[in-house]
Amino acid sequence: MPSGSHPDRGIYDGGVSIWPRRRRPRTSGAPTLSRAASTVTAKVELADLTPDPVSYLGQAAYLELALFEDVGRAIVAAPTTVAKSALSRVASPHLLAHEGLVAELRRRGADPAAAMEPYRRGIDDFQRRTAGQDWYEILVTCYVTAGFLTDFFLGLAAGLPRDLRDRVDELLDVEAGEEVLVAELRAAIDGNPRLASRLAMWGRRLVGDTMLVARSALGLGRASTAAAPPPEERIEPVFTELIAAHTRRMDALGLTA
């Protein structure tokens, strides 16, 4: 399919998405609906669920460290030198994001470790629950959890002060890594139906845990104004959009979400 007619193009190239900077790996061409309308709604409703800047930065910084650790496990488990070396390109963006977010915390006079500490237990638990059992599962974890949570934190950045939002947009860039993961996984999955079905199941389990950790990151306290609908209703369209992006991510592996 020529790139100009890519069915998802409008969502990522238009100015209305809450995730305008993410370019997806090509999907396998599964038909998708235009979701421009719901995306605008999601953007408006997500902004006032954004926690204060220090909380946002603290949990994003700790999360990037956890995502980095997952890639580190994949590097150790890599079956070939080619794969091991390629995965270094998946690891560096998470490390650089962590360091950049820590620098933003310092710039605001916050103690980075103190800002991260409240999120440690929840994210460590998430990490344990999503640790894959072998090389393939670890790769799917790196791909699915980082993809979903990067989307989510970029969306949540809508409620940050403008200058901080711009810097966060620059820092949360895991695209180069996604290409490596998709290439490794597709090579393994193509022509191996048993692996495909096992990894599809693993992907489904991951998305549940990933949604829970994302939900716990929302600053629900700030959203309780008299005029606004209850938080659950406002989160719904956001998660609908995130799950659609997850489905496209699984499509890119040739797997059913």
Next chain:
Amino acid sequence: MPSGSHPDRGIYDGGVSIWPRRRRPRTSGAPTLSRAASTVTAKVELADLTPDPVSYLGQAAYLELALFEDVGRAIVAAPTTVAKSALSRVASPHLLAHEGLVAELRRRGADPAAAMEPYRRGIDDFQRRTAGQDWYEILVTCYVTAGFLTDFFLGLAAGLPRDLRDRVDELLDVEAGEEVLVAELRAAIDGNPRLASRLAMWGRRLVGDTMLVARSALGLGRASTAAAPPPEERIEPVFTELIAAHTRRMDALGLTA
């Protein structure tokens, strides 16, 4: 002690060292001898033990990946958020060095994975033998093996073509990481004599394995000319110098080498 009177200063700031770009963390002030004369000898004798550029780059690139993996284990094992986050500054230089060395291989038209492959087994074995049993031992491993092998590969770079040597000098920079490791280890060791003695012993064991992996990296074939002394004699002053640097490194932790 004012920095101007640091006893090691002449060795690292003068133009005669084989390792002119490395600035050491401050030692505890143990007296050291001037080794300018033997250093000149070592430099001359090391240059023609340098393997060809692709072999050099392949093993240095794979080694940086292994050193990175060790730091990754330390990050996973870190007992506090402060330590976990600080260690990201130890990990990034190894990742960036790996990526830079791979880029140099590509620039020369070499297949990076094929260039690394011959060194995989030896370095993997080295990594298994030097894997620490707990957080403290892992940190000492990161500090001692990376310090020694960075010194060694910078020295070995003397025999590379000039432009490549300059780029390698830029890439093999683990100084920022050393400061983090020394700070973490000193905080643990000071006032804990049992830990100090256990880690001193671990450091001694590490240096043996590290010297073996360094020795295996030498391009001994090229050194066998009629006029030159046998390789063993020419390597000797180099290892004397590397062990002296190791001793200073252990001094900086307050440990006996």
